[in-house]
Amino acid sequence: MIRIEGVGKVFDVRGESFTALQDIDLEIRTGEFLAVVGPSGCGKSTLLDLLGGLSEPTSGRILLDGVPVTGPGLDRGVVFQQYALFPWRTAVANVEFGLEGKNLSKRERRERARHHLSLVGLSGFEDRYPHELSGGMRQRVAIARSLAFDPDVLLMDEPYAALDAQTRESLQDELLRIWERTGKTVVFITHGIEEAIYLGERVAVMTSRPGRIKHVVPVSLGRRTEGEVRAAPEFGRYRRELASLLRDEVERARIQELREVASVG
Amino acid sequence: MASLTETRADTTGIVADEPPGVRRRAPYRTLAPARRSIAIVVLLLVWELLPRLSFVDATFLPPFSDVAVAWYDLLRSGELAEHTQASLVRSLAGFGLAIVVAIPLGLVIGWYRPVAELLNPVLELFRNTAALALLPVFVLILGLGETSKISIILYACTWPILLNTINGVKTVDPLLIKSARSMGLGALRLFQKVILPASVPAIFTGIRLAGAYSILVLVAAEMVGAKAGLGYLINHSQFNFAVPDMYAGIVTISVLGLLFNQLLLRLEGRFSTWRL
Incomplete structure (x- = not known):
């Protein structure tokens, strides 16, 4: 089990402090498949780096089976x-x-x-x-x-974002197959809503910067590796729910970005 | 079985992606060596004809055939072998020492950022100082013997290897380092398993450049106080007005440089097959 307790991460960028993550609280069961979605620049990758032990949180802590994460290790695999x-x-x-x-x-x-x-x-x-x-x-x-x-945990940082649609779908199926066979805990970061619904048992939605967990949506679609799950009515319902959760955040992230561009130019 | 079909799709993708021109037409391939030598043949023809047709004074530029004869005489008398050997020993000694010194030094400087920052101004200064400008200094301090000659070659060869090694270490893809760190690699093993292999192509580029320098600087070094060597042969022949011998020496040294470069290119290719 992974417990993320009050985790925050602040970077120093040329003398200015920059809050990437704030007050993240999350529990991930052993063997669970958790998908994380959020607008670009919301700190998804930062969160994964913290889980991987590649950087340390500024506040809070991350427990892996009750033991604080202090660095990288072969108990976690990053893709x-x-x-x-x-x-x-x-x-x-x-x-x-x-x-x-x-x-x-x-x-x-x-x-x-x-x-x-x-x-x-x-x-x-x-x-x-x-x-x-x-x-x-x-x-x-x-x-x-x-x-x-x-490893006990597989940490995946938008692993399929650079692939074409067909390849992505077949790799998604393969990942589910492997996950079912090996029973590993998977934290899968993506910016694709459908990918998150298709893969995750739960989908955590993050806010725009500073990244927080806005909402966690449990997904139950039965045995996902069978049939046309993507065409099912429930799938559409989850997609609408997540899209509306994300819409405000994406908009806010866009405005944030425009403001930054304006202040730089 | 989604995996199978995808794999197959991938395979065909690779075939289609193959760079055009891999399978060249047969005549093109067989004619390639001939096409490449055309320019050389023309050059030699011009060299032969210009003095023969009195466009230039044959005393200063004897026709190529005369030079070839002189070259053959030098070869038969054993003089050429003697000079070539003397030159090669100096070049290879300086070149080899440069490899031994510059690669470890470059790895250390590239890896420890504070060291790089500290040394960078000095490195910039020295690499912009022509090696030959320092030749008199080397002669003053180390005398006219072999030490100064090998030292100047060592000096000239060190820079390209050192700078390329530093650059190679500095430009290792940070994602590879991150990936290796995520698998729990400590600093030492990270260096051995990621930094070092990732830097090999850059190091080889430096070695190849150094190979060229080792021949370039050699001639100049041998023009001062040497009793053997191709540089000495060239200089000495000019002094004694044995002009065809001088050209024979020049041709030998350029062929030597060419062969050395080809050898190093091959070696570089073998060690960098993975680089696109």
């Missing part, structure tokens, strides 16, 4: 929007990267990496370099890399 694969390593060597920190023999590492590549449908692509793979395949490698070291 980035831009894949972040090591271009000098082949697909299988990329997946092995996180395993090199564990006490495994070379052969075990290779085997586990191959297994996880096959889990994301990339058998036969083990020896390709990232630049020889399409965007969707690169993101699969990145997901396999995070799964391979068997």
Whole structure:
């Protein structure tokens, strides 16, 4: 279980302080799939960085199974929007990267990496370099890399934002399949409402800057990997609900941005 | 099985994405070496004909065939081998030492930002000082022997390697560092597994540039107080008015530089296959 308690994050940008997150309170059950949506620049990624231990909160704390997060670790795996694969390593060597920190023999590492590549449908692509793979395949490698070291929590930062619609949908289905099989806790950040409804058991909506949790919407769509969920009437209802929650925030974020542009120009 | 169809779509995508011109037409490929040598052949023809047709004084620019004969004589007498060897030893010693010194130094300077900030003004000053301008200083301090010659080559080769290494370390994609940190890598392993491999292409660019410098500076270094070497051969032949020998020396050194550069290019390609 992840507990986010009164978390705030303030950055110093050229002498000016800049509040990215404020008073975030959230509980994420073990094995839960939580989607987080919010307008651009609302601090979604900052929140994920805090969960990953890549930066520290200015106030409040984050507990992972009761233990405060003090830094990164292999109990959490992060998947980035831009894949972040090591271009000098082949697909299988990329997946092995996180395993090199564990006490495994070379052969075990290779085997586990191959297994996880096959889990994301990339058998036969083990020896390709990232630049020889399409965007969707690169993101699969990145997901396999995070799964391979068997973290309890998967932190995904708009992982499918750079992909085309077909690839995105098939990767969404695949992620649900993997999530159901492995029972990992997933925190999935996105700016797509439909993606959030389709994937999340709950969808947390964030406000524009400073980012706070505006509302958490529980989603029940039955077994999501079956049938045309996106066409169901409930799906439309959730979409309208979330859209209206987000509309004000997006508008406010836009005005904020315009004001900043004006003050700079 | 959504995954299967998507994988297949991806595969075809790659084939379609293949850069145009990968599969070149056969005649184009077989003619490529011929096309590349046209300019050289024309150059040699002009060199041959200009003195022969008395457009230029053959005393100062003997026809290429005369130079070739002189070159062959130097080769047969063993003189050429002796000079080439002397030159190569100096070049490679200076070049090798520069690699040993500059790569670790560059890694440290690039990695520790305070060190980089501290040293940057000095680095800027030195890299904008022509190595040859410092040759008299090297001779004054280290004498006329091998030490000063190797030192000046070492000096000239150090800068491109050092600056490219620093730049390589500094420009590693921050996302890769973030990604590695998220997997719990400490500073040392981060350096070893991310910074170092990511910097390899930049380091190799520096090494290739240094290779060219090692030959360029060599000639000048050998013009002062040397008893052997291609630079000495060129200078000495000019003094004794053995003009074809002088040109033979010049041709040898340019071919040597060319070969060295080709070798380093190959090596660079092998170590940077992953770079697009």
